[in-house]
Amino acid sequence: MRHDIKLKYFKTRLEQRLKEITAEQQRRKDGTAPVELDQARIGRLSRMDAMQQQAMAKAAARLTDLEKQRIQSALLRIRADEYGYCVICEEEIAQGRLQFDPSVLLCISCAEEREAG
Ligand SMILES: [Zn+2]
Numbered sequence: 001m002r003h004d005i006k007l008k009y010f011k012t013r014l015e016q017r018l019k020e021i022t023a024e025q026q027r028r029k030d031g032t033a034p035v036e037l038d039q040a041r042i043g044r045l046s047r048m049d050a051m052q053q054q055a056m057a058k059a060a061a062r063l064t065d066l067e068k069q070r071i072q073s074a075l076l077r078i079r080a081d082e083y084g085y086c087v088i089c090e091e092e093i094a095q096g097r098l099q100f101d102p103s104v105l106l107c108i109s110c111a112e113e114r115e116a117g
């Protein structure tokens with residue numbers, strides 16, 4: 001267990017973000033309905049615009065899903081006293097990195113290695 005970081009602070013931030021994401025996903029449910037092909041119903045938007053918007057919404061939703069998974073893992077790791085350690089090499093994750101995104105699960109070198117590979 002890390003004693004150099006404020007676990008409670010990170011836990012609060014993670015829980016808040018999780019709440020935001022859950023609310024966002026709720027709102028998005030209607031927005032990702034299949035594209036309506038009936039031109040009249042689309043109104044001013046062309047079908048192409050509607051499809052493009054839908055693709056962007058889907059991509060954003062996917063990122064949100066991934067963030068949610070990371071947050072849930074991070075919260076589990078807090079409970080298991082494993083928070084703040086890299087899931088690959090088990091080194092401590094820099095505090096500044098956790099500050100920037102409390103849901104990070106990898107230290108900077110493992111994250112960079114992953115991106116490179
Ligand atoms: Zn690592």
